[in-house]
Amino acid sequence: MNIYVLMKKTFDTEEKIQINGGVIEDEGAEYIINPYDEYAIEEAIKIRDEHGGEVTVVTVGDEESEKQLRTALAMGADKAVLINTEEDLEEGDQYTTVRVLEAYFADQEVDIILAGNVAIDEASGQVGPRLADRLDIPYVTTITELNIDGDTVNIVRDVEGDEEKIETSLPLLVTCQQGLNEPRYPSLPGIMKAKKKPLEELEIDDLDLDEDDVEAKTETVKVFLPPEKEAGKVLEGETDEQVKELVSLLKSEAKVL
Amino acid sequence: MTKILAFAELKDGEIRNVSFETVAAARQIDESAEVVAVVLGSQNVEDAANQMIQYGADRAVTVTHDLLANYTSDGYTQAAMAVIEQEDPDGLVMGHTSAGKDLSPRIASKLDNGLVSDITGIEGDQFVRPIYSGKAFEKKTIKDGKTFVTIRPNNIAPLEQDGGRSGDITSLEVDIKDLRTIIKEVVRKASDGVDLSEANIIVAGGRGVKSEEGFEPLYELADVLGAAVGASRGACDAGYCDYSLQIGQTGKVVTPDLYIACGISGAIQHLAGMSNSKVIVAINKDPEANIFNVADYGIVGDLFDVVPKLTEELKALQVK
Ligand SMILES: Cc1cc2nc3c(=O)[nH]c(=O)nc-3n(C[C@H](O)[C@H](O)[C@H](O)COP(=O)(O)OP(=O)(O)OC[C@H]3O[C@@H](n4cnc5c(N)ncnc54)[C@H](O)[C@@H]3O)c2cc1C
Ligand SMILES: Cc1cc2nc3c(=O)[nH]c(=O)nc-3n(C[C@H](O)[C@H](O)[C@H](O)COP(=O)(O)OP(=O)(O)OC[C@H]3O[C@@H](n4cnc5c(N)ncnc54)[C@H](O)[C@@H]3O)c2cc1C
Numbered sequence: 137m138n139i140y141v142l143m144k145k146t147f148d149t150e151e152k153i154q155i156n157g158g159v160i161e162d163e164g165a166e167y168i169i170n171p172y173d174e175y176a177i178e179e180a181i182k183i184r185d186e187h188g189g190e191v192t193v194v195t196v197g198d199e200e201s202e203k204q205l206r207t208a209l210a211m212g213a214d215k216a217v218l219i220n221t222e223e224d225l226e227e228g229d230q231y232t233t234v235r236v237l238e239a240y241f242a243d244q245e246v247d248i249i250l251a252g253n254v255a256i257d258e259a260s261g262q263v264g265p266r267l268a269d270r271l272d273i274p275y276v277t278t279i280t281e282l283n284i285d286g287d288t289v290n291i292v293r294d295v296e297g298d299e300e301k302i303e304t305s306l307p308l309l310v311t312c313q314q315g316l317n318e319p320r321y322p323s324l325p326g327i328m329k330a331k332k333k334p335l336e337e338l339e340i341d342d343l344d345l346d347e348d349d350v351e352a353k354t355e356t357v358k359v360f361l362p363p364e365k366e367a368g369k370v371l372e373g374e375t376d377e378q379v380k381e382l383v384s385l386l387k388s389e390a391k392v393l
Numbered sequence: 394m395t396k397i398l399a400f401a402e403l404k405d406g407e408i409r410n411v412s413f414e415t416v417a418a419a420r421q422i423d424e425s426a427e428v429v430a431v432v433l434g435s436q437n438v439e440d441a442a443n444q445m446i447q448y449g450a451d452r453a454v455t456v457t458h459d460l461l462a463n464y465t466s467d468g469y470t471q472a473a474m475a476v477i478e479q480e481d482p483d484g485l486v487m488g489h490t491s492a493g494k495d496l497s498p499r500i501a502s503k504l505d506n507g508l509v510s511d512i513t514g515i516e517g518d519q520f521v522r523p524i525y526s527g528k529a530f531e532k533k534t535i536k537d538g539k540t541f542v543t544i545r546p547n548n549i550a551p552l553e554q555d556g557g558r559s560g561d562i563t564s565l566e567v568d569i570k571d572l573r574t575i576i577k578e579v580v581r582k583a584s585d586g587v588d589l590s591e592a593n594i595i596v597a598g599g600r601g602v603k604s605e606e607g608f609e610p611l612y613e614l615a616d617v618l619g620a621a622v623g624a625s626r627g628a629c630d631a632g633y634c635d636y637s638l639q640i641g642q643t644g645k646v647v648t649p650d651l652y653i654a655c656g657i658s659g660a661i662q663h664l665a666g667m668s669n670s671k672v673i674v675a676i677n678k679d680p681e682a683n684i685f686n687v688a689d690y691g692i693v694g695d696l697f698d699v700v701p702k703l704t705e706e707l708k709a710l711q712v713k
Contacts, residue, residue, distance in 0.1 A: 153528040260510040262498035269502035274573035297637025299580040314643040353507025358532040370691040392651040
């Protein structure tokens with residue numbers, strides 16, 4: 137089975153956000169694998185262990201993405217592909233990323249592609265469905281259970297808390313939701329092995345693309361921080377008084393009752 | 394004149410509030426635009442179309458088909474694309490709901506168009522959206538092509554309903570077929586009451602609630618307020634409630650007018666789902682808890698003491 141995972145690196149969830157020169161300061165930031173992509177990697181490994189085949193983790197990124205790719209290999213993926221756009225592209229958006237991925241997948245035999253539900257930084261959730269459309273394969277988003285039996289795939293998907301049971305078939309793209317599995321931590325032997333696993337690096341030129349082919353359709357005009365929240369009011373006194381004051385504040389000051 | 398399609402969303406034949414917000418968003422994008430409501434479904438479609446018009450749409454196009462009873466990517470793409478091809482709009486607005494999130498990127502791909510997802514504000518041709526889990530915001534534009542956005546529920550106020558307003562409703566026949574994903578069963582797990590992502594008031598419980606029974610006082614408070622009940626992942630992980638209630642980075646993102654956090658410490662991943670709420674109340678026994686840093690009003694105390702008293706106080710107020 138040819139199993140692919142789409143992976144994006146994101147800021148560590150604990151990272152504070154600062155803006156410098158109109159963009160988000162990334163100097164010295166700690167990166168992690170996008171948490172939803174960890175579910176995708178874990179599920180891909182499970183599928184391979186059950187059905188055989190190979191797990192390839194693909195990212196569109198830069199030099200520094202190698203670290204997260206190695207982590208994915210240490211978890212148990214077999215191969216990694218870094219499509220490095222650092223030299224060739226200044227700007228991009230979801231369209232850009234998908235055009236690049238589409239060109240990569242044009243030459244691959246695919247049974248299943250696993251992506252995250254969203255990336256927690258830009259968080260559009262567009263990449264999975266857009267790519268599936270380009271590749272003309274079905275997709276199912278926010279999955280919490282996956283069973284493959286021959287060409288038939290049974291899926292449970294989360295729909296705002298409700299569950300949908302779905303039947304579909306390979307080839308397929310899915311996006312992974314929390315609850316799908318518990319991603320494993322890389323083991324020490326896993327980390328040692330990962331160093332020797334293949335990591336292929338490509339540039340857009342290798343995919344027969346040039347800058348114009350992937351020109352973004354959207355533009356970021358401004359990035360800004362939310363206004364500092366004024367320190368809230370901690371209410372004083374006995375519980376009865378606090379509760380009375382709260383209700384009166386919610387009514388007359390906040391006007392939400 | 395520009396033409397903007399505002400997509401309604403039906404759930405079990407009931408129109409969702411976010412539908413009316415898409416009409417308001419279309420008007421904000423271009424005051425003078427012709428706003429055309431699009432209603433796709435299997436039942437009550439005509440009624441929903443009328444409501445969209447009462448909430449400000451100029452006319453409506455509907456597609457009614459048995460295969461549109463539940464959302465599927467293939468079925469809804471075929472129906473939506475048929476309407477888009479007929480209308481050739483300058484703009485499209487959908488809700489950033491489970492269905493809208495699934496459908497919009499595929500439509501954008503088919504149109505070879507940009508898409509700005511999950512917006513919370515509109516300033517001319519610039520769209521405001523939270524990034525990095527609400528720790529920052531960006532303004533985006535679409536360089537060329539159609540204006541295409543999805544709106545986060547509860548952020549763009551609907552227009553006032555005008556019961557006397559009328560407009561054309563036309564129905565479009567679409568031959569929907571070859572669905573590649575088949576829905577076998579839908580298991581309703583989300584609470585019956587108020588829809589969490591559209592609720593104006595949310596009472597949320599964390600690990601501090603301590604047990605399933607511990608959620609009782611929260612439900613009683615929610616009852617008095619007409620609120621929905623939500624939870625932190627701490628509470629879900631501990632098995633006090635279903636994961637369908639989880640709010641945060643990996644759960645639901647909510648923007649109610651009032652968010653009451655009970656026994657929730659305020660981890661960054663939880664804040665990601667609720668920090669844009671208009672007013673936040675924190676009830677926590679630890680004065681150092683991080684939730685107090687985002688709260689407008691805080692009560693340091695035992696939630697099992699505070700919450701029932703709050704319920705009583707609100708009940709008394711309603712009697713008056
Ligand atoms: C040179 C360049 C500059 C860019 N600059 C910007 C910018 O300033 N602002 C901006 O918004 N975007 C920019 N992008 C695009 C950005 O890298 C993301 O790929 C894109 O924005 C999608 O992000 P998202 O958070 O919306 O992903 P989502 O659609 O939310 O991600 C969902 C899933 O898709 C997959 N996925 C997403 N991105 C990638 C990826 N890069 N590689 C592999 N799989 C992926 C993952 O599985 C992820 O979980 C740029 C791209 C390039 C090439
Ligand atoms: C990748 C990732 C994604 C995550 N996604 C989410 C997410 O989507 N949503 C989410 O919520 N979390 C998420 N988390 C988990 C998050 O980090 C926290 O662990 C979680 O939010 C803690 O839940 P809590 O506040 O209920 O529990 P705790 O942190 O244990 O807090 C309990 C609080 O209750 C107070 N308390 C105890 N008893 C009482 C009492 N009787 N009266 C009043 N107060 C009392 C305590 O003082 C304490 O502050 C995620 C974590 C990771 C790593």
